[in-house]
Amino acid sequence: MKFDTPATNNPIDQLKVVGQPVSRIDGPLKTTGTAPYAYDRHDVVPNQAYGYVLGSAIAKGRIDSINLAEAKESPGVIAIVTAENAGKLSKGDYNTALLLGGPEIQHYHQAIAVVVAETFEQARSAAHLIHVNYSRAKGSFDLASEKSKGVPKDVFGTSSESSVGNFDKAFSTAKVRLDNTYTTAHESHSMLEPHASVAAWDGDQLTIWTSNQMIAWAVGDMAKTLGVAKEKIRVISPYIGGGFGAKLFLRSDALMAALASRVARRPVKVSLQRALIPNNTVHRSATIQRIRIGANRDGKITAIGHESWSGNLPGGGPEAGALQTRALYAGANRMTSNRVSHLDLPEANAMRAPNEAPGLAALEIAMDEMAEKLDMDPIQFRIKNDTQIVPDYPPRPASNDPQTKKPEKNEPHNPHPPFSIRQLSKCFEIGAERFGWDKRLSKPGQLSDGRWMLGMGVASAFRDNVVTKSAARVILDRRGHLTVETDMTDIGTGSYTIIAQTAAEMMGLPLEKITVRLGDSSFPVSAGSGGQWGGNSSTSGVYAACLKLRDAIALLAKGQKSEFNITDAVFTDGFIRSGSHSFLLAELAGSRGLVAEDAIEFGDLDKRFQQSTFGAHFVEVGVDRFTAEIRVRRMLAVCAAGRILNPKTARSQVIGAMTMGVGAALMESLEVDKRFGYFVNHDLAGYEVPVHADIPHQEVIFLDETDPISSPMKAKGVGELGICGAAAAVANAIYNATGVRVRDYPITLDKLIEKMPIKV
Ligand code: MOS
16 A cells, blocks of 8 residues: 555554553563574574684785685584685675675674584684684774765765755854764674574575564575575574664675585574674774854854764765754754765674764763753753754655665755654653653752762654555464564564554454564565664554455455445454444455455655654763762653554663663773774673663653654654663763763763862
């Protein structure tokens, strides 16, 4: 079905099942350890061998020679694949670096070999017996020193630089001005389940059981990399232990398993060892961001400028920290710029809320600083500069395809389209009340609880809602049981559950009568999981397929009873009813059952209206006045993200994202060895992420909102909104507690301690 006019009343509005806080239907499988993750798929093909990936020990240069003799003699070894015997390979559209390096090396820990053996231990042991001679070349590893060479590069098909009015003039004449530079760190996704794949060839047909967020992209890039037809490749990824963007694209585990299996002539499973992941796969690039804001004395922004610099391998895009600044606050004169410098570090790419997460980490400290200069409450300052139209369009075109979408330069458009619905100020008002914002003292360093200095901070949360084509198939069997099939993935987000809720609502069936099958390329192509587009788009695809099935059922009912009035038909309790007539779905399905397949295809509503999600973060911290140890005490996020399909799974998404925001604020940083060009702390012992105990109290409030312009579900994305701005709210709370302003993330105690107001 085409969705090109705003949704009117539809079966989802019943909210009998949708909108209910249903526990995840895959929960019991997860908690009993029986959900089959990729590396657990011992059962799918017999005779699996183990692959172990060897990463390059240099960041840039060449392999002069590679001696496999000793490794080949090692016990249990079946085969070793390197670039020399892998056959001709291309690069997938979504990859920046090659997944198998050699002789040219593009980054540290780039895969250069996979050893196949009877056991994992044998493969690992043999891998350490491979002798490689390298010629190391000089590389660029430091963003700060390469910053001046940064170039603009399109972001998701949108120009990375923009300008409205006359920023320079307006800024130079503004009564109150801020000009500060902020930095964010390189970050690692650190999802719990490592990248893992089992590959098996049957003739020229390849099947891969893997852990991937975007099934169709994985199929396409595997086909392209191997130079085979897409039809020859099946990707299966039903359970995913987190992705956060690291599993958006094909990674070396899948390719190495495929190559190894081809050479070894038997199924091969590969998991990337944790210590390989940060350098072998992808990370979020560090950023340097200069923000300039000019305002009148009354707090009205007259000029806003945001420039962001990040690094990537040649061909890779920027971490566009300035992107959201085009649309978040009003202001007649503006400029944004997102530049990328060539770094020979591993490939940088999307990590949860790419662009906005680091962008708002900087912008929302700047807003706090500006409010202080204006002697305004930081919430009032934001409300004063709220806007119902986009001040600098387009912040982002509608597409789920960052690599191939081209800007539509000549397309006429409203330069300042309205938001479909924007309740940012309301989020702040409700949050202020709930959090007790009136207890905050605007002068920093005034409140304490024993040795803890206390402070509160706020920040805006903001991220676009992307809608994208999504298909599904629904099968009604003679028991009246419905099965949904779509290649949508559940990366821990609750996709299984909200899809089941959608189908149950549409068909008038209890949840127990719905089976959801996901993550298989033999199913219709869905939106996949990324960019917080998955939940709304994929359930809309299921909605479309169910509508088609309802039509087929209604026709059957009419066939049975010609007085049956189709236009009044309702689906409830396993029946289709109209007037005094009703039929059991099970009976109409008959012994052969009924199948319907459809896709939701979105028209231009996302161009006529800017669809975004909004929120307000509130954080209270305590900072030890003697050691500068920082402890988050309370967090609250108030979110406006359209209809909430399941308040329980949505809340889990938001608190998880808030937790990740705390990580970015206080601990997460991949440290670069600037001589050798690699991330030093490349495991979870050295790369710290927050755990539950770090955040004792988190609360989430969802505004009761529907967005009929977004989709028939009237929902929007919510999976990434929660991280947007969270880090800045922590930073602002630390400032309020201590009076020490840190503009360099993560805010570790060493950056505070010298400046703490009270010394021992
Ligand atoms: Mo998200 S970083 O698009 O998985």
